[in-house]
Amino acid sequence: MFPSRAPSQTIFKQVLGRRGVSTHTERHLGNVGDWTEFQAERHARTRLKNSLEGYGSAQNKSNTWTPGKAASAASSETTLSALVAAGAHMGHHTSRMNPNFMAYAYGERAGITVIDLEHTLPLLRRAARVTRAIAREGGSILFVGTRPDLRPLVENAAGRIGHTGYHVGGRWLPGMFTNRANFFGKDRLENLDLLPDLVVFLNPLANLTAIRECATEHIPTIGIIDSNADPRLVMYAIPANDESVRTAELISGVLSVAGREGAMERWASLNQQRSRRLTPQEVEEKKLTRLMEAWRPTKPHSWSQVKAAKPLREGEWSWDVTEKSEKKAPIGFRTQLVNFTKFVRDGAEGEDTDA
Structure with missing residues (x-):
């Protein structure tokens, strides 16, 4: 048989070593000193990698496209x-x-x-x-x-x-x-x-x-x-x-x-x-407040002739516009406000004639 012309592993490693190429060899850790040296080298490589990441691009699982x-x-x-x-x-x-x-x-x-x-x-x-x-x-x-x-x-x-x-x-x-x-x-x-x-x-x-x-x-x-x-x-x-x-x-x-x-x-x-979203009671209260602000009288002292508001039902109010009148205004905001503004207008005219 002819001898094999393939180079041996030793010659192969020597050639790669001269060219600056390192081969992966399994390291034997026989004692505590070898293990300590291996850990120190790995820690040094990690520190070097972390220090050089800021100067270039490093590819890892998080930034690799998949x-x-x-x-x-x-x-x-x-x-x-x-x-x-x-x-x-x-x-x-x-x-x-x-x-x-x-x-x-x-x-x-x-x-x-x-x-x-x-x-x-x-x-x-x-x-x-x-x-x-x-x-x-x-x-x-x-x-x-x-x-x-x-x-x-x-x-x-x-x-x-x-x-x-x-x-x-x-x-x-x-x-x-x-x-x-x-x-x-x-x-x-x-x-x-x-x-x-x-x-x-x-x-x-x-x-x-x-x-x-x-x-x-x-x-x-x-x-x-x-x-x-x-x-x-x-x-x-x-x-x-x-x-x-x-x-x-x-x-x-x-x-x-x-x-x-x-x-x-x-x-x-x-x-x-x-x-x-508002509750029905809050909606009625907002309506009443808005309507009262729109029909508020110009002379604040005319309010002295108005008794306190008395609720007829929930959300509905009636105004006693005079002390002598026992009849209450009909239920409904529009009718109540018309009667109320009529009273305010009559009261304001009476105050002007007295003056």
Whole structure:
């Protein structure tokens, strides 16, 4: 047999040592002194790492991008790095580029259109603001993704929003909006509003029928537009790679988180209004105070002829306007105030004649 020409481990380590490359070897800790030395070296390395972190970038688990973080990030936390990592900048072949997509194309590389993410990020944040505003007003949001790999994405997106979030993960049935009377029945149409307030398309080109129905019913739409599609298909276009599942997960996650924030703002405002709601007794007292301030006499000394107010029922008052009169004013604020102002006017004229 011929001898092996592969270098031995000793020669290999010597060559690497001359080149300044260290190899990982298992250290034997035989006694307490070896263990103490090992702990001191590890502590020194930790101190050196902490001191150098301020002068450069250090990658750890907290600042490393992962696909799971993109699905639950807010629109303000979404960055260009996350879009690039998700592959949102990769378009179709240049021969398939739509002429109306030229404004969102950065260039080409190896025959592939590169999407300008400097346009994608602000348009994504604009769509998130629209979603948040609609959810804040109590509107319903529908996510549409008819590919099998998009089905779990639309389900998760609708689940984040809550009871106002809906999804379509299978085939779109033509006439679901325009012919909804035959789909759901006229009885349900009278009691339920079956049209959503916003529709988000993760693959618009495969759902052109649904987009036409939304345009017929005047429903705003948001869609991921690739380089082979016309951005005018939807109302709020997001130029990105529509074939990437990771890109669809990022965009649907940002929009669903924005919808969840809007729904939470709505519930917070409703709870605040409930806490400020007055009781019926407080409402009647406020009414009485407001009316008395509006009909208050100009001469304060004329109040000396008025007896104390006597309640007839809860929330209703009657005024004895003279000491001789035993008849009380009819129940009702308007009649009481008319009699009261008549008394004040007569009393003021009598005081003027006496003077």
